[in-house]
Amino acid sequence: MKTRCKTACLLTAGALCVTAAQATAQDAQTQAELDALRARVEALEAANPGSGTGDLKIGSTTLDVYGYIKADFFYDFEYDQGDTAFVNVIGEPSAETDGTFGATVRQSRIGLRTNTPSALGDIGGQLELDLFASNGTAELRLRHANITIGDAWLIGQYWTNFMPLDSYPTTVEFNGPVGIPFARVPQVRFTNSFADNTTFAVSVEENVGGSNSNDPVLTGSVEYNDGTYLARASALYGKAQSGTVEVDQTGFTLSGSVRPWSGGLFQVNYVNGEALGPYLIGLGDPIVNGQANDVDGYTVELRQDITPKWNVGIAYGREDYDLPTSTGTLSFTELETIHVNAFYKATDSLTLSAEYIYGERNDVNTGRTFDGNRIQLAAQLNF
Structure with a gap:
């Protein structure tokens, strides 16, 4: 009951406050090839002046470089959760703190991205890296x-x-x-449409780490x-x-969103299933004492555009497992989080943001519940 009241209060409060590398010529032939390539690039750029897209076209293939630089600054009040707000460590004595400041650009x-027209249709490619x-x-x-x-x-590799x-919630x-x-x-995924605004997709995928299945x-x-x-379903x-125990891993998701008024999003x-823990943010054990660990979880998010530059939001999430997952000295079956955030679009490419994060987890060994609070600020430059 205490947890429910605390969560409800936080939700209400959140809703209200609202290489370039330099080449060295080895001989005349190499230098000539470099000069020819340079001239080709210059000609391609001259043919499309002021486009501002950042695209480079080589033959029939278009290349586009994208990404962002992001700096995060955060303060954990009760438990040091690291570069991410990792609710699983809340309550662990090894993570206890009187206050920890951290920063990361990871x-x-x-x-x-590449795109090449062909007889099969446009063939695209994507290669994306981060520092995490x-x-x-x-x-x-x-x-x-x-x-x-x-x-x-x-x-290839993409989101499952x-x-x-x-409908994934937006957070800092x-x-x-x-x-x-x-x-x-x-x-390998196949996607098709069968009605207006409706698509279906089927895939054969590698199992995620933690499921330990081939x-x-x-x-x-x-x-x-x-x-x-x-x-979506x-x-x-x-x-x-x-070990030698193998269980079925099954599950389903149901999702929905609506824009009920101007600038609003709900x-x-x-998600529900068995042995699904490795797929979820909470990373619960899929098998405990030889049994599949059933889990259900959900998220709820409300966002609102305040002005063309400002938007605010609140997101709540919960996971409930049938069997406990050990995290060291403690074991959990329940996890909760609340994210309350605001984003300011300073320019078309620069966004400043702030977020309050509340996390809660239980310990089945003692019957106690632990919570942690975190504040995070960030600056993100997209390109």
């Missing part, structure tokens, strides 16, 4: 690497088809609320999106393994 990312390697180091990490053929086929990407913090699938996996995962989804209303089937996501 969320910064860079990507390359493991162990808190700023090292390049692969996010996306895929090939698309027309509007139908995607081959099980994830409700179009990297992960976002608990209670929602979040994974990038190698896959079997493929099958997913299917259907989505209706007309710009005002969105409705997805399903997943695979296997999870722990959206919800629900």
Whole structure:
């Protein structure tokens, strides 16, 4: 009851406050080739002056570099959650603090997209990296690497088809609320339309880390999106393994969003299944004591544009597991988060943001509930 009241109060308060590398010629032939390439690039740029798109065309292939630089500054009051608001560590004695300030630029990312017309339709490519390697180091990490053929086929690594990407809550913090699938996996996906504003997709995917299975995962989804209303459902089937124990990994998601008034957005996501923990933000164990760990979770978000430059929002998330997941000295079955944020678009490419984050988790060993508070500020420059 205490948790519910605290959550309700926070929700109400949040809603109200509202290389370039220099080449050295080795011989005359190499220098001539470099000069010819330079002249070609200059000619291509001259043929499209002032476009401002950043696109480079080589032959019939268009290349576009994109990404952003992001600096995050945060303060954890009770438990040091690291570069992300990782609710799983709340309550752990090793994370306890009287107050910890931190900063990171590891969320910064860079990507390359290509597009080449062909007899099969436009063939696209995407390669995207960020700096969020493991162990808190700023090292390049692969996010996306895929090939698309027309509007139908995607081959390579991308967001899992099980994830409700179009209704994912907006947050300053990297992960976002608990209670929602979040994974990038190698896959082969087929997408098609069968009615106005309605698409379906099926995929064969690699299982996510933590499921420890070598079997493929099958997913299917259907989505209706007309710009005002969105409705989506997805399903997943695979296997999870722990030692010699193997269990079915199954689940479904239901998502919806609506723009009920000018500048407003309300959206919800629900997920339910067995052994799904590795797909969720909370990362609950898929198998506990030889049994599949059932879970259900949900997120709710309300956003509002205040002016063309300002928007605010609040997002709530929750995960409930049947069986406990150990995090060291504690074990949880319940996780909750609240994100209250504001974004200011200073220019077309520069965004400043601020966020208050509340996290809560239980410990089944003692029956206690622990909470943590965090404030985060960020500046993001898109290119």
